Amino acid sequence: MKKSMVFAAVLLICLVPVLLAADNNEITLQKGNKTIIIKGDNDLSQLDELKKLNIDLDMNTVKEEAADAPFFGIYPADLDFPKAQSLNYPNSYGVLITGVVPNSPAYQYRLAEDDIIMEMDGRKALNLKEFDKLKALYRAGDAVTLKIFRNGEAQDISFVFGAKLQQASIPNLETPKPKKLSVGYGGGSWIPMYYAADVDDVNDMVQALGFSTIPEDGILTHGFGGKGNIGKGWFLGGQFSFYDDTKKTNVTDGYINNMTYDMFIGGATLDKRFALAKGVVASVGMMLGGASHTIDLVHSNGSYNWPSTDIVGGNNTDYVMNDNSSATISKGYILVQPKAELMVRLLPWFGIRAEAGYLYGYGPTSGWKIRHSSGESYEIQDSPDTPFQGMTYSVGPWFGF
Numbered sequence: 366m367k368k369s370m371v372f373a374a375v376l377l378i379c380l381v382p383v384l385l386a387a388d389n390n391e392i393t394l395q396k397g398n399k400t401i402i403i404k405g406d407n408d409l410s411q412l413d414e415l416k417k418l419n420i421d422l423d424m425n426t427v428k429e430e431a432a433d434a435p436f437f438g439i440y441p442a443d444l445d446f447p448k449a450q451s452l453n454y455p456n457s458y459g460v461l462i463t464g465v466v467p468n469s470p471a472y473q474y475r476l477a478e479d480d481i482i483m484e485m486d487g488r489k490a491l492n493l494k495e496f497d498k499l500k501a502l503y504r505a506g507d508a509v510t511l512k513i514f515r516n517g518e519a520q521d522i523s524f525v526f527g528a529k530l531q532q533a534s535i536p537n538l539e540t541p542k543p544k545k546l547s548v549g550y551g552g553g554s555w556i557p558m559y560y561a562a563d564v565d566d567v568n569d570m571v572q573a574l575g576f577s578t579i580p581e582d583g584i585l586t587h588g589f590g591g592k593g594n595i596g597k598g599w600f601l602g603g604q605f606s607f608y609d610d611t612k613k614t615n616v617t618d619g620y621i622n623n624m625t626y627d628m629f630i631g632g633a634t635l636d637k638r639f640a641l642a643k644g645v646v647a648s649v650g651m652m653l654g655g656a657s658h659t660i661d662l663v664h665s666n667g668s669y670n671w672p673s674t675d676i677v678g679g680n681n682t683d684y685v686m687n688d689n690s691s692a693t694i695s696k697g698y699i700l701v702q703p704k705a706e707l708m709v710r711l712l713p714w715f716g717i718r719a720e721a722g723y724l725y726g727y728g729p730t731s732g733w734k735i736r737h738s739s740g741e742s743y744e745i746q747d748s749p750d751t752p753f754q755g756m757t758y759s760v761g762p763w764f765g766f
Contacts, residue, residue: 438469552765553591698726726753
């Protein structure tokens, strides 16, 4: 028992100096709500490792970067293809400036949103990761030459780095802003379009000629279209659609009547897109162009004779055709089509689009015209002033975005 008490006393005497020294070297480290207390000289060797964790030391901010780390004062982001296209930037590398910190070096040197940093002292800033590596080569106060792309051209700017710790009151100074949702860059596709057409006048004519009617509850046209991003969400392009129907009927004396009906719709398009979510965009716009109804008629018995005597000075009046005849009946329109569209991207290069619109055609002249095979054209007396208007609907694929 006595030996145990003596041992405890000796141990206490040996520990007192150590405990007193530990109290003198106590350091409090904080990160958020977590507090770490280091006591004793032996623990001070851990400070460098703890600093890397960005822990607050005695309530004073400790940064990962050195006090002389270079400071830009920008919000950088990786450059994507749609953004580069909208800025008319021809290269596939660079770092986009999405914002500038007030009173920072970037602000003082007039760097601005949508500037693209291309090079730093002749070294290419391939992307955001490489940009950070290049920046780490410098210190506060170093002067560099930046090559930036602005307003369609590259230019060199002399730039001097500031010190980041001088801006400690501004949190997360060079944290990228959230990326804006993309409205896409354009594309094209085959476009099916259902048109609730008014074809009453056309059907009156084809019935009178002995043919079956064109569908009166609507027709499905086919065509192609495309558009490209011209900046700020605006897309310019073109579209055309067509429908055709061929009919044949027998008449007396071995003659056959052939009819081909064609409808054409086409023009230039202008749309304004809005990003609703990632990969989902809506747009409103208009097509301005032209449209037409065309009916080709052929009356023939299939019998064509080459003249039996010399044409020049001959007496043969049955040259090439006799009762065989052909003509084209048509009506043209100036067309406008307001429309709205919704597009969902399924792959980076493929999506589904749905569109609704209203076609309105204005006929510069009233009535229909007829053109014979000779090329002569005549107005058809008492022909109707056929309207060209109705709703359109389209759902189909889209290649691009």
